[in-house]
Amino acid sequence: MAKEKVVNGDSARKRPTPKPEPAQKDSAEPHSDPVRPPTRDLRPRNFDEYIGQRAVVNALDIAVQAARGRAEPIDHVLFHGPPGLGKTTLAHIIARELNSELTHTSGPALERPADVVGLLSNLKEGYVLFIDEIHRLSSAVEEYLYSAMEDFRVDFVTGSGAFAKTISLPLDRFTLAGSTTRAGMLSAPLRERFGLVYHLDYYSRTELAQVVVRSAGILGITVDLDAANEIAARARGTPRIANRLLRRVRDYAEVESGGTATLQVARDALELEGVDRVGLDRLDRLYLRTLAHNYNGGPAGIEALAATVNEEQQTLTDVVEPFLLKIGFIVRTPGGRKATQTGMEHAGAPYADDPEKSQQRLL
Ligand code: ADE
Numbered sequence: 001m002a003k004e005k006v007v008n009g010d011s012a013r014k015r016p017t018p019k020p021e022p023a024q025k026d027s028a029e030p031h032s033d034p035v036r037p038p039t040r041d042l043r044p045r046n047f048d049e050y051i052g053q054r055a056v057v058n059a060l061d062i063a064v065q066a067a068r069g070r071a072e073p074i075d076h077v078l079f080h081g082p083p084g085l086g087k088t089t090l091a092h093i094i095a096r097e098l099n100s101e102l103t104h105t106s107g108p109a110l111e112r113p114a115d116v117v118g119l120l121s122n123l124k125e126g127y128v129l130f131i132d133e134i135h136r137l138s139s140a141v142e143e144y145l146y147s148a149m150e151d152f153r154v155d156f157v158t159g160s161g162a163f164a165k166t167i168s169l170p171l172d173r174f175t176l177a178g179s180t181t182r183a184g185m186l187s188a189p190l191r192e193r194f195g196l197v198y199h200l201d202y203y204s205r206t207e208l209a210q211v212v213v214r215s216a217g218i219l220g221i222t223v224d225l226d227a228a229n230e231i232a233a234r235a236r237g238t239p240r241i242a243n244r245l246l247r248r249v250r251d252y253a254e255v256e257s258g259g260t261a262t263l264q265v266a267r268d269a270l271e272l273e274g275v276d277r278v279g280l281d282r283l284d285r286l287y288l289r290t291l292a293h294n295y296n297g298g299p300a301g302i303e304a305l306a307a308t309v310n311e312e313q314q315t316l317t318d319v320v321e322p323f324l325l326k327i328g329f330i331v332r333t334p335g336g337r338k339a340t341q342t343g344m345e346h347a348g349a350p351y352a353d354d355p356e357k358s359q360q361r362l363l
Helices: 054-070 087-097 113-121 139-151 205-219 225-233 239-256 263-272 282-294 302-309 313-326 341-346 355-362
Strands: 077-080 102-106 128-132 153-158 165-170 175-180 196-199 330-333 336-339
Touching (some): 054 087, 087 102, 087 128, 087 175, 113 153, 139 153, 139 175, 225 263, 239 263, 282 302, 282 336, 282 341, 302 336, 313 330
Parallel strands (some): 102 128, 128 175
16 A cells, blocks of 8 residues: 655645556446547546535545555445435545555345455455445345454355364455445444445535536536536536536537537537426436326325336435435425425426315315
8 A cells, every 4th residue: 555644734635646547446447448439537536626525525535644644544434325426436536545446346246255255355455345335235245244344354164064164364454435325224233334434415506517517628528607507407416417418418519509518508408308407307207297196296105106107116215206305396204205385386286285275176
């Protein structure tokens, strides 16, 4: 691991000269296909490039600088929050800032204890093991992680019956970075073994506009500021969506208007894409319309809603609902999901707060 000194001086945000890029184990890295030209990676590569999540980034930056100063790995770190907000990106940045390597896997991919023991035993001092969807680890695999995280060793049994033997395998000191959209589904013993736990929240419109401008610069797209703001307004607080919409606006601008993304071009492109002025896509609108019209605004159970819109329950709870809750279009009540007045209005349904009134409407 790089033994760098903590950056002293005027600003905690001041960074040392960028280091050469370490070899990435992550197969998702886009530079390995010799046939296709590499798609330009829009993800920020260090804390300074990272827009938004200020509290999380500042805390992580301190933890990384301190770990670097002590020439130790950073403590195990858990990121939770909706998809597309930068959990994976932050894990990559940690590894890069520590001049280390990241191995990327996911909860469902680690089926057997042997899978995780194999991965752990290949980690060198300071390496980062990133486990996406960590809430989906099986309990058998999870138990191996406890001693690995706490004591940097794994115990496993070889042979059986009279020939059974417990072997304690020492591990190099590594960092486990976990990511989940469902922090509540993590078992307490696993959650408690993370020294750094951060929730990533939706981005403000201003932050998303900055992300769009930065990405446009990397992609070489000319985007008016108004157009960047329009994309940001429709990106559901999520940089991944902002970047996806930017690419669609680029396509549209290239085909329809000579390449420049003006406000009108952005609006036309996003309408064509089915993304409305508050950022709802077709599935969001289908969910909201179903709740508003089929269930008279609710309350409706998630199972019933999932069956009616013909979608996985988990997609609704992890992807659709968090944003509708955040913008106040729905609420969760003990009886089920309910559309609020603004949610009903957006769905074009009449709103009646008084249950008697809504009963009359039904008659
Ligand atoms: N691209 C995607 N997410 C980003 C972020 N948080 N900051 C800068 N660029 C990004």
